[in-house]
Amino acid sequence: xxxxxILFHEITLLDFFGFYDPIxxxxxxxxxxxxxxxxxxxxxxxxDSFGLEIMVDKVKPHLTGYDMIFVPGGYGTRPLQxxxxxxxxxxxxxxxxxxxxxxxGSLLLGAAGFLxxxxxxxxxxxxxxxxxxxxxxxxxxxxxxxxxxxxGAVTSSLDLGLYVCEKLxxxxxxxxxxxxxxxxxxxxxxxxRNI
Amino acid sequence: xxxxxILFHEITLLDFFGFYDPIxxxxxxxxxxxxxxxxxxxxxxxxDSFGLEIMVDKVKPHLTGYDMIFVPGGYGTRPLQxxxxxxxxxxxxxxxxxxxxxxxGSLLLGAAGFLxxxxxxxxxxxxxxxxxxxxxxxxxxxxxxxxxxxxGAVTSSLDLGLYVCEKLxxxxxxxxxxxxxxxxxxxxxxxxRNI
Numbered sequence: 001x002x003x004x005x006i007l008f009h010e011i012t013l014l015d016f017f018g019f020y021d022p023i024x025x026x027x028x029x030x031x032x033x034x035x036x037x038x039x040x041x042x043x044x045x046x047x048d049s050f051g052l053e054i055m056v057d058k059v060k061p062h063l064t065g066y067d068m069i070f071v072p073g074g075y076g077t078r079p080l081q082x083x084x085x086x087x088x089x090x091x092x093x094x095x096x097x098x099x100x101x102x103x104x105g106s107l108l109l110g111a112a113g114f115l116x117x118x119x120x121x122x123x124x125x126x127x128x129x130x131x132x133x134x135x136x137x138x139x140x141x142x143x144x145x146x147x148x149x150x151x152g153a154v155t156s157s158l159d160l161g162l163y164v165c166e167k168l169x170x171x172x173x174x175x176x177x178x179x180x181x182x183x184x185x186x187x188x189x190x191x192x193r194n195i
Numbered sequence: 196x197x198x199x200x201i202l203f204h205e206i207t208l209l210d211f212f213g214f215y216d217p218i219x220x221x222x223x224x225x226x227x228x229x230x231x232x233x234x235x236x237x238x239x240x241x242x243d244s245f246g247l248e249i250m251v252d253k254v255k256p257h258l259t260g261y262d263m264i265f266v267p268g269g270y271g272t273r274p275l276q277x278x279x280x281x282x283x284x285x286x287x288x289x290x291x292x293x294x295x296x297x298x299x300g301s302l303l304l305g306a307a308g309f310l311x312x313x314x315x316x317x318x319x320x321x322x323x324x325x326x327x328x329x330x331x332x333x334x335x336x337x338x339x340x341x342x343x344x345x346x347g348a349v350t351s352s353l354d355l356g357l358y359v360c361e362k363l364x365x366x367x368x369x370x371x372x373x374x375x376x377x378x379x380x381x382x383x384x385x386x387x388r389n390i
């Protein structure tokens with residue numbers, strides 16, 4: 001199970017790290033030794049809107065070999081959805097089994113054509129922006145349509161991370177991960193289709 | 196109001212970014228133009244336990260000029276609490292008005308002598324490790340003893356970030372930040388002393 005974390009300039013970093021933390025705990029707790037990941041971007045490093053810089057493992061790798069792509073949100077997604085080079089790169093993930101996004105990351109999954117005929121969600125302020133890319137926009141916090149999994153605004157990344165943990169290691173081990181994080185989710189709506 | 200984010204190798208990145216996100220929204224939403232920050236460390240970049248690398252703004256700056264230091268947790272805190280050079284550097288924050296930590300970051304505040312005579316908290320698995328450094332270890336999620344503010348395990352960083360937002364911009368603006376993050380905290384215990 002190898003994940004490509006898709007990073008870009010003007011990312012919202014909590015979209016990424018809210019997901020990254022529970023997932024990396026699968027490794028920290030020894031639940032799956034085969035779990036690995038790369039941070040991937042169009043450049044050797046990326047910066048958020050305030051200049052915080054993260055180094056990237058792989059520059060524009062072909063994404064076919066990964067089992068999951070994860071796309072966070074942020075202001076950067078608005079221009080990137082119309083950036084032919086970036087979207088062309090993202091499309092190399094066409095055959096990747098799990099396609100996952102938080103917040104406006106779903107605009108990028110959409111622009112790559114991955115939401116065609118699917119239900120999906122996005123940050124609650126951006127429902128209209130997502131409509132052209134998918135069959136149906138839902139207001140649920142997490143929407144899983146056949147392992148294309150989209151989530152809502154920033155902190156839904158934590159719920160999404162734990163949801164994907166359940167898929168990878170099951171409910172009992174995920175509960176141990178949640179306890180270690182001392183995370184207490186509010187109730188939220190999850191929609192699952194074609195699973 | 197200038198914050199020094201104290202980073203180090205083997206950091207738990209969600210400890211940092213769970214706090215960083217609500218705080219940076221004070222700027223994103225235009226609530227305080229005077230709010231600024233630097234990431235600070237003993238080296239030009241730091242890596243978490245899985246090699247994820249973050250570039251640092253200032254290497255070992257004297258911390259006197261900052262208004263707040265923020266110290267996250269992670270495996271790196273265990274050796275660092277006994278590292279004379281690191282603790283010597285952290286002690287330059289002696290006169291900084293706000294001293295804030297998440298998780299095992301409180302071990303570093305403690306080793307620098309900042310918890311002497313104070314109540315404090317830490318990750319729920321590490322209460323015993325904190326006892327030598329403070330007057331009283333509390334099991335509350337957030338403990339604010341005279342603007343020395345410690346919080347519990349990883350996701351308490353989000354609650355702590357919003358708590359500090361309240362101090363900086365008040366309840367109403369903090370509620371707007373929370374809404375934007377779509378964050379729904381579980382109920383938790385906050386202890387305030389000497390405020």
